[in-house]
Amino acid sequence: MNLKNLYITAGVLAVLAIITSYLNSSNNAPLLDERVGSTVVDESLLRNAAKAIVSDGNQTLTLIADSANNRWTLEEKYNLPVSYDRISQLAQSVTDAKLQRLVSENPDRIAELGFDTGSAIRFIDADGNNILSIELGKETDNQRQFLRYQGEEKAFLANTTFNIDSTADSWLEKALVSFEADDVVGIEAKLQYGDEITVTRENADADWQSEAVPDGKILNQSSVEQIATRLAELRFSATAETDDDAVSAARDNSHSFSLTLKDGRSYSYTIGRQPEVSIEKQVEKTDDNGETTTEIESEVVLPEGPVYFFIAAADSKDPINGYMKSSAFEAGSYQYTSLSTSMDTLLFDAPEPIEETPSPLVIAPEEISQ
Secondary structure, X not given: OOHHHHHHHHHHHHHHHHHHHHHHHHXXXXXXXXXXXXXXXXXXXXXXXXXXXXXXXXXXEEEEEEHHHOEEEEHHHOOEEEOHHHHXXXXXXXXXXXXXXXXXXXXXXXXXXXHHHOOEEEEEEOOOOEEEEEEEEEEOOOOOEEEEEOOOOOEEEEOOOOOOOOOHHHHEOOOOOOOOHHHEEEEEEXXXXXXXXXXXXXXXXXXXXXOOOOOOEEEOHHHHHHHHHHHHXXXXXXXXXXXOHHHHHHHHOEEEEEEEEXXXXXXXXXXXXXXXXXXEEEEEEEOOOOOEEEEEEEEEEEOOOOEEEEEEEOOOOOOHHHHXXXXXXXXXXXXXXXXXOOHHHXXXXXXXXXXXXXXXXXXXXXXXXX
């Protein structure tokens, strides 16, 4: 091979090497999308949201913006109010999250990233247009999550995870009525076992008073105050259907309290539970010596039920009246057991009057000398 041909061959090989290098570098280069590095959605766009939909598997929840009452409601739970913290957390989760990188545009690769779980988040404006609609895939070991925008064949990796909880009750505002214990100026109590009493006070700094206190008794101020405190702090933990047997049993075995607030509002509370039902039966027992004796044992035939509460507002326009028609509300047992069950816990024995001892007669020395 002469020198000219050698140069030509070397030149061709060099060109081929450059082309091969370029192709290899192109295959390994990261996929590009101008949205990488930006947030999943601009915060300002969510201010126009009229509806949010979260899905997790087979459960879908629809959150509706009720601008007239400055709140959100949950469509699947009779439009009960949604916790402000929960809707804020949802909005913040998508406005804080950033697209870390574009993972794939290959449908086969995207199918491996877990988008078949059905987890998704949507925000919709008043005209029904999507502000944001994303599907969520697998979470990575380093607390990242795959996502894709609806209608796109692109999968991204976000720099965080989205905690989707589709349990309806977890989204609800647990306090149905808002007031402080210090706002209560009147209580009419009808306790479960028949005792009744009405107490009032001028303000939070004054003692509770009652005309129904028997002679020799005084009001237990802390026990009365605990009624106001418990009802002011009353929160529900779960909802139930209004015709549930446990709900009916709670209503039939309950305390009733009517509260008057210093701003003129008035609420009636009923709180109760199905009591435990047991029977006594004879049981034969044989000891180690083979002797048989008969003993009486108690057997529970109906366990104690959950606690439910019911509220009615004197104002017919108060939304609490509508809530009570649509659902029943379960409370923690302590919110029931900490209430007084009889007058014995609301009254003290009055202290014995202190007898005044007459002062001894003291005669001045000059009076004696006279």
